[in-house]
Amino acid sequence: MDNKSMKIFNTDIAIVGGGAAGMAAAVAAAQEGEKVIILEKMNACGGNGLFPMGLAAVGSYLQKSLNIKADADDMFRQVMAYSHWNADPRLNRVLIDRSGETIKWLSDMGVNFTNVIAHYPGQNPPVYHTVSGPGNTGRVVIRRLVETFKKLDGKILNHTRGRQLLFDKGGAVQGILAETDKGEQIRVDASAVIVATGGFAGNDDLLGRLIPDYDPKDYLYIHGARPEGDGFIMMEQAGARVDRNIAIAGGAPQITAKRTAVSRLIARPYSIWLNIHGERFADEMVVYDMALGVNVLRRQPEKICYVILDSEVLKRINDEGRDPMEQMGLPPGVEERFDEDYQRCVDEGYAVIADTLGEIARFMGVPAKKIKESIEEYNSFCAKGRDAMFCKDPRLMMPVKTPPYYVIKAGIDQLFTWGGVVINHRFQVLDSNMQPIKGLYSAGNDAAGGIDGDTYNFAMSGHAFGYSVIGGRIAGENASEVGRKME
Ligand SMILES: Cc1cc2nc3c(=O)[nH]c(=O)nc-3n(C[C@H](O)[C@H](O)[C@H](O)COP(=O)(O)OP(=O)(O)OC[C@H]3O[C@@H](n4cnc5c(N)ncnc54)[C@H](O)[C@@H]3O)c2cc1C
Incomplete structure (x- = not known):
């Protein structure tokens, strides 16, 4: 030119x-x-x-x-x-x-x-x-x-x-x-x-x-x-x-950014995470550090996991209210939208409300025996106050025992290159x-x-x-x- x-x-x-x-x-x-x-x-x-x-x-x-x-x-x-x-x-x-x-x-x-x-x-x-x-x-x-x-x-x-x-x-x-x-x-x-x-x-x-x-x-x-x-x-x-x-900076486990009320559940470590084979693989507390959450999930098959919590955990999260990060990041009224948001996740195919461990297993496509084993092991750690596998802080451990159970398929999101x-x-x-x-x-x-x-x-x-x-x-x-x- x-x-x-x-x-x-x-x-x-x-x-x-x-x-x-x-x-x-x-x-x-x-x-x-x-x-x-x-x-x-x-x-x-x-x-x-x-x-x-x-x-x-x-x-x-x-x-x-x-x-x-x-x-x-x-x-x-x-x-x-x-x-x-x-x-x-x-x-x-x-x-x-x-x-x-x-x-x-x-x-x-x-x-x-x-x-x-x-x-x-x-x-x-x-x-x-x-x-x-x-x-x-x-x-x-x-x-x-x-x-x-x-x-x-x-x-x-x-x-x-x-x-x-x-x-x-x-x-x-x-x-x-x-x-x-x-x-x-x-x-x-x-x-x-x-x-x-x-x-x-x-x-x-x-x-x-x-x-x-x-x-x-x-x-x-x-x-x-x-x-x-x-x-x-x-x-x-x-x-x-x-x-x-x-590196790529991101967050995990995550679901689509649109379902804020459900993301809020996932962002608390009271849940249990199982991989596609039904195996627990991390101290769920790493969710507080988004970068570690990504590292953990990148090691898992298909780089996804299932976040499982029961009705007691849901109640605890709602009773506790918002933590400081949530106070900054969440739009007003998001808690009230939970049922609607969760139903959308169900309709979109990556969440379920299950009444039995067998239903969880069917949703994940994993033998019911394996799910039962993983959840029973975690529940026993909760009862003893010691996570003998991944040393999760006992204050954050709540058993999965009160149905209905919420199960959300989650993955990794991407924020920026580092x-x-x-x-x-x-x-x-x-x-x-x-x-x-x-x-x-x-x-x-x-x-x-x-x-x-x-x-x-x-x-x-x-x-x-x-x-x-x-x-x-x-x-x-x-x-x-x-x-x-x-x-
Ligand atoms: C959703 C989200 C939330 C985040 N939250 C946080 C947080 O809470 N705390 C934190 O520390 N970091 C956070 N980050 C990261 C932070 O925003 C980035 O690290 C920071 O903005 C990077 O600054 P930058 O100047 O490199 O890029 P940017 O701020 O993205 O600016 C780059 C600019 O370059 C322009 N541009 C691109 N190509 C050209 C071109 N060829 N010619 C002219 N202009 C061009 C773009 O249009 C853009 O305006 C977040 C990022 C995202 C995406």
């Missing part, structure tokens, strides 16, 4: 993707006095950054005011041990160290954080920072970032999809080619480019190539937007090294020799492989969003230094 028919923009920093990481990067760079252009393929900014209920941080003013002891060194040790040091220590150090002050940074923009909650019982310290009032945390954070960016005269090109990174002869980035929904060709000349297009959870080919045992059939559905991997592909083509830690290209602690993208590609930065899910090992760490619950915002901010600051050197 000749330059005459191409629209050309000139800026200090170009950012591809206006979601959590891209918006934070944009504000940080604009605050440094840089001229910034965001290319965002959708009609509005936010991406999956619009969904999070909370954001992880350690040592924030809010934790201090709530008397929560959240020590950066303790958290660093914890995060690195969890990953068996497969995570990048410098990257985690900077993310943890800058997390508390990033809560202040967002609060100064008008994000009113009101609580720090434990994502699961016993999580210590709580790190999940939430807002109250209308709108979930992600939506509020994105709204404030966009407002601030506009006040700083930042430019957003919506309906504009970044296509190809441009480099000078010395290998330094010099801009990006893009295309609008109407087919207009755009070139943005810039001294630094930050790529933040949200990963590749919606790209089966990439998932198949990068995650050896990936099969789209194993997942019930993908939440939120389906990132196509544009940023990852562009950076890989430009010679970026691919991180060896690539991996991507290799970056360093300055959020520079590295080449195959682990050297920075000049002027190229990345943050968010396109470059998340250095954060955890093979499993998302829920001790830092909310760190997908937290890492994206904090990392985007750091990428924006560091890219600004490149911009200034060019002056």
Whole structure:
């Protein structure tokens, strides 16, 4: 294409993707006095950054005011041990160290954080920072970032999809080619480019190539937007090294997102889980840590299980009311919809109400003897107050003995990819020799492989969003230094 028919923009920093990481990067760079252009393929900014209920941080003013002891060194040790040091220590150090002050940074923009909650019982310290009032945390954070960016005269090109990174002869980035929904060709000349297009959870080919045992059939559905991997592909083509830690973050056991009232039952660990052979296979308490739930179910045949509870358990869940996570995430009146929602699951074929263990066995297609054995063994553990198989906390063990029984066939759902290209602690993208590609930065899910090992760490619950915002901010600051050197 000749330059005459191409629209050309000139800026200090170009950012591809206006979601959590891209918006934070944009504000940080604009605050440094840089001229910034965001290319965002959708009609509005936010991406999956619009969904999070909370954001992880350690040592924030809010934790201090709530008397929560959240020590950066303790958290660093914890995060690195969890990953068996497969995570990048410098990257985690900077993310943890800058997390508390990033809560202040967002609060100064008008994000009113009101609580720090434990994502699961016993999580210590709580790190999940939430807002109250209308709108979930992600939506509020994105709204404030966009407002601030506009006040700083930042430019957003919506309906504009970044296509190809441009480099000078010395290998330094010099801009990006893009295309609008109407087919207009755009070139943005810039001294630094930050790529933040949200990963590749919606790209089966990439998932198949990068995650050896990936099969789209194993997942019930993908939440939120389906990132196509544009940023990852562009950076890989430009010679970026691919991180060896690539995982899918999701939740399990799960059913379709539409049946919220039934999901609520599954998300409590009082039930018993049996695989397709009628065998119990886990401490059901792992359901509190979505990443562990996924790992557990991925080992099971067909990657599904049957969640079984009786009427007493149902009553206990209803009597207990909502836990903190449910208070944030569930729409009003969902409990009253239980019977209707459950009936839909029955009609759709993946749930049953059974009066006898034989009926459970028939629904699962497993010999009745096996179901009886598995349930009797679990009931005996409940009676003795000791799970001699998987060491489940006795406080969460309730026998399956009071019909009718509720049996739900459940699987794995998919939230986002957790991996991507290799970056360093300055959020520079590295080449195959682990050297920075000049002027190229990345943050968010396109470059998340250095954060955890093979499993998302829920001790830092909310760190997908937290890492994206904090990392985007750091990428924006560091890219600004490149911009200034060019002056
Ligand atoms: C349902 C759901 C709930 C979640 N809840 C939580 C939570 O509670 N806590 C937590 O920590 N994390 C949560 N996450 C994860 C979190 O939302 C993501 O980790 C975070 O949004 C990633 O930020 P990002 O900037 O990398 O991507 P995104 O925020 O998705 O932004 C990427 C942006 O890039 C744009 N884009 C893509 N390709 C191009 C292109 N070629 N050119 C221009 N623009 C492009 C997209 O349109 C999008 O706006 C949740 C995710 C989902 C889906």
